[in-house]
Amino acid sequence: MKRIAVTYDNGQVFGHFGRTEQFKVYDVSDGKVVSCEIIDSNGEGHGALAGLLAANNVDVLVCGGIGGGAMNALSENGIEVCAGAEGDVDAAVEAYLRGEIESAGVTCDHHGENHTCGDHEEGHECGGEDGHGCGGCSGGCGAPRIILEGKNAGKTVKVHYKGTFNDGTQFDSSYDRGEPLQFVCGAGMMIKGFDKAVVDMEEGDIADIHLMPEEAYGMPDPAAIFTVEIAQMPGSENLVEGQQAYLSNAYGQPFPVKVVNKDETSITFDANHEMAGKELNFKIELVEIL
Secondary structure, three states, rough: EEEEEEEEEOOOEEEHHHHHOEEEEEEEOOOOOOOEEEEEEEOOHHHHHHHHHHOOOOOOOEEOOOHHHHHHHHOOOEEEEEEHHHHHHHHHHHHHHOOOOOOOOOOOOOHHOOOOOOOOOOOEOOOOOOOOOOOOOOOOOOOOOOOOOOOOOOEEEEEOOOOOOOOOEEEEHHHHOOOOEEEEEEOOOOHHHHHHHHHEEEEEEOOEEEEEEHOOOOOOOOOHEEEEEEHHHOOOOOOOOEEEEEEEOOOEEEEEEEEEEEEEEEEEEEEEOOOOOOOOEEEEEEEEEE
């Protein structure tokens, strides 16, 4: 028996894994669906959703857009990912079972998500490293909810971009990868300021924007920095300062953290996004409106 989960919104494949409110889960035997159910996400965030699917014994995720961090979290939970699906969820599952869907891989850039963590509880086991990747969108992004207004809102677009800090240091560039980023404009797949810049651009336009933290990854939350006793967290004795890891909350759902301090008896974690509090600059070139 295999279990397949699909990001779900009113019968359609929801376009952004990290924001889905429901999954439709199918039990499959001998290549055929034998039963299905709809489950709530019980929280938001890539790591938390990966843990939820693992707790429901899901073997395969079919979704629209997905980022590198989420892909890593699912992989660590032994879940196969088929990204880039769209349309009717039942049809998407049948297409997957027939081998007609080829996963698009990482389809949403890491600038699309301001990660938040779940409840911080002492005594939870410590997971492995979190390698957040950055990749262009190479597949469809489903039928997401549109949260911005503008002539490109709801349209799939391709953009090239370069991101820098105020001192000129480059932190990311689609130009260096040689492939533009594809996403659904106005659907919340990108950080707010990036999305707002693209929503009224024309093909061929180039925009240079400066984003304050409020339009990027927000300000650091002091409540997301917490200390636990090493003795109460199996595996934490092997962590070192600066390391990325996953912790599990009271519901067994993993969330990403960074080790910021450690002594003989305790360890301090920071669950804020690595870009929280930073001003960001982007050069954005709208390559194509699909």
